[in-house]
Amino acid sequence: MLMKISHSPVTQHTFEGRAFFLKRDDQLHPHFSGNKARKLMALLELEDKNITHLIGYGSPQANSLLSLAALAKMKGWQLEFYVDRVPWWLKDKPIGNYRMALELGAEVIAVSELTDSELHPHDYIQAHRLDEGCLLVPEGGRSPIAAQGVTMLAQEILEWAHNNKEESLCVALPAGTGTTALFLHKHLKANGIEVLTCPCVGGKEYLISQFEELGESCFPTVLESSTKHHFGKLYLNDYQIWKALLEQTGVEFDLLYDPLMWCCLNDWLPENQGKTLLYVHQGGLVGNESMLPRYQRKYGV
Structure with missing residues (x-):
């Protein structure tokens, strides 16, 4: 029996004193969840x-x-x-x-x-x-086949924003190929909702080239970390952000992508106090099973 991938809940949390909402796509299915689903x-x-x-x-x-x-x-x-x-x-x-x-x-x-x-x-x-x-x-x-599912995600976000009368809404999520962020932007921009992302694999130019390969010319807002970040390399600051998120929100995030996005958001948030932030949880938690031991071996955390 097949199941439908839709309508994940939205929960409210606080991180470093700033309230935000969380689209819980990690809860879509035990194995088939997040942006890949x-x-x-x-x-x-x-x-x-x-x-x-x-x-x-x-x-x-x-x-x-x-x-x-x-x-x-x-x-x-x-x-x-x-x-x-x-x-x-x-x-x-x-x-x-x-x-x-x-x-x-x-x-x-x-x-x-x-x-x-x-x-x-x-x-x-x-x-x-x-x-x-x-x-x-x-x-x-990274394919046009992604458009259908991400369009549904955009519709869920619009419905939630309308029902909760949320204005000045920004949606944030990290980018590998950037496919989810690109298609979300395509459907949310007409409603005045800004999509924020950051390049986790390569830099901003690489991410833009990924967007262009999907045939689009209008892109989400790309935030970049002030420090160099190599994909898959272990950074103590990433682990510390991940641990702080877990302790302050009670939600486990992905160790590979989410810490960099939150690092960028920590720079962005002070200058955007009047905006409501909705973060899209993209799953990837099973990967922590292999990432955590690597951090423990390198940093003794």
């Missing part, structure tokens, strides 16, 4: 009996791996998720998104073990795995 919603509703395999690629600890595994399980498809390689320690003791994806029946396939050529997983798929019955999802869900 929104971006893949169209596939959840897709009826095509010819599809037997879902094909994806990325990191063996990517949030998208778990979401695709959950989607495939719901649809009765087999997920083949191609990666460059799987570290020996992860194979030996599966953890986080990798562990749960395997439990859901995903096949995580290391391209380095299939060929002597140094092929990127995307290139390997293009050459060998675009067969009949295979449905390919781009890395991170």
Whole structure:
């Protein structure tokens, strides 16, 4: 039995003395939640009996791996998720998104073990795995298929804002490919709602190029941290923000993306006192299972 991805609750919290609202997309489904569930919603509703395999690629600890595994399980498809390689320690003791994806029946396939050529997983798929019955999802869900689910999210936000008579509303969320932020902006700008985001993978120019590849020319507001931030690298300040959010709100956030967004918001908020902030929780909590031990090993926290 399939379920619909919609109407997550909105809760109110305070962080560092500033009240904000939180769109709880992390509560959509235990495995299929957050921005990946929104971006893949169209596939959840897709009826095509010819599809037997879902094909994806990325990191063996990517949030998208778990979401695709959950989607495939719901649809009765087999997920083949191609990666460059799987570290020996992860194979030996599966953890986080990798562990749960395997439990859901995903096949995580290391391209380095299939060929002597140094092929990127995307290139390997293009050459060998675009067969009949295979449905390919781009890395991170950066695709026009995301529009349907994100449009529904925008409609829920508009409905909430109208019912609660919220004015001067700003919606914030971090960006990987920026797909969710871009499509939210497209639907909310006409209603005077500003969408704020920050580049977590690469810098502002890279994020803008991702927006442009989706064929749009009007973009959300991009905030940047005053300090250099490399994706996947551990920063003590990130952990401290994450821990403070947990302690002050009672809500667990993602350790990879959310701390950087909140770092940017902490600079933005003092200059925007009259605005109401709605933060979109994008899930990714299973990834903390592998991120937390890394912080503990490096910083002893």
